[in-house]
Amino acid sequence: MxxxxxxxxxxxxxxxxxxxxxxxxxxxxxxxxxxxxxxxxxxxxxxxxxxxxxxxxxxxxxxxxxYRRLPIARLAEFEGTGIYYAATENEARFCRDTEVLVIGGGNSAGQAAMFLSRTARHVRLLVRGDTLASSMSSYLSSRLEADPAITIEYGTHAVGLHGGDNLEAVTIRNEDGDRTVASCAVFVMVGxxxxxxxxxxxxxxxxxxxxxxxxxxxxxxxxxxxxxxxxxxxxxxxxxxxxxxxxxxxxxxxxxxxxxxxxxxxxx
Incomplete structure (x- = not known):
């Protein structure tokens, strides 16, 4: 206001x-x-x-x-230039037509993913557990699952950050191994x-x-x-x-x- x-x-x-x-x-x-x-x-x-x-x-x-920080190398280096702890209009404009990652399984993570999906090309929600049932409101998780602009990846967490002055890519890990995805922004919503x-x-x-x-x-x-x-x-x-x-x-x-x-x- x-x-x-x-x-x-x-x-x-x-x-x-x-x-x-x-x-x-x-x-x-x-x-x-x-x-x-x-x-x-x-x-x-x-x-x-x-x-x-x-x-x-x-x-x-x-x-x-x-805000709880993740134990990932270079995290502090990219805070403000790719690592964010809130999803506001400013970050949404920065992420327009790009792929972004949201880390977390609670309501704040779900709300951030829904908000960012309006401007980002694609939102990838990383959840450590194998379900959202115990940590997120059912109506919110249902909306996330139904949104084609959002992908929920269970049993997945970030393990590496890459880039120069700004974040350019993130390495994520699940039971199938590691893979690197291009992304200019990661929103950490882990409480x-x-x-x-x-x-x-x-x-x-x-x-x-x-x-x-x-x-x-x-x-x-x-x-x-x-x-x-x-x-x-x-x-x-x-x-x-x-x-x-x-x-x-x-x-x-x-x-x-x-x-x-x-x-x-x-x-x-």
Whole structure:
């Protein structure tokens, strides 16, 4: 919404940062938080990788997720020039009249394949398992199987990437052996892992490492965690809608909860 020709993630973040600066927001970048501890008085202490510490009355966790990467040589080299983790209008235009590969067996992979088939000459969906029944909605898998522009290859995975400055071909492997197919784009849709390792000691997580909030965490606010004063919004929150617009909305709403908590401590 508001970007009819698309916008890169970097540009979107930069615009948001400039706007936040106008309201006096202080940024500490780039810094990685190694641990978060709660003090006896209820405040929180965040320790950065460089050893510095910051005290806070409340914490909002918006660390998102890290897309799972495949153990393939040269993967990082082709990220952004052939390896993608999202299928948007920008990538679809780049793939017009070419053959593309989508790796994954979940709904996100299926939706990406359907979307790309509108512009690509052919879409090859690589699935490690021998069925989509347990990982993809039946209506979606039926549409994929019926689309002549999409080929589903079961028991298949990518093992090699080839090209110069841009991706040109991919070697794929199944029980029949290896073969190389020409392709300018591979869309990796094998899930994502939340960035919550530094939080495990303080808040409750689900079995996949996402932060539990609301009723599941025994809290009243839908964004409150099991530890009073810590909130989670966006992709890192269990059960959240994994979309930018939803994350932005959650981030704006949670601030009222933060101020209520801070006022309750008598620190506002």
């Amino acid at each position: 508001g970007f009819p020709t698309g916008i890169s993630g970097a540009d979107l973040v930069w615009r948001g940062e400039v706007q936040a600066m106008k309201f006096g927001t202080r940024f500490v970048m780039p810094r990685r938080i190694e641990s978060l501890d709660q003090l006896d008085n209820g405040a929180f202490c965040a320790t950065f990788a460089n050893g510095r510490r910051v005290l806070a009355a409340s914490v909002v966790v918006a660390t998102g997720v890290q 994502a892992a939340p960035n919550t390792g530094w939080l495990a000691e303080l808040v409750a997580l689900d079995d996949k490492g996402f932060v539990l909030t609301g009723e599941e965490a025994g809290a009243l606010s839908p964004f409150a965690t099991s530890c009073a004063g810590i909130y989670a919004v966006g992709d890192v929150r269990a059960g959240s809608v994994k979309r930018v617009a939803s994350s932005v909305g959650e981030g704006s709403v949670v601030i009222s909860n933060v101020w209520e908590h801070v006022r309750g401590l008598g620190r506002a």
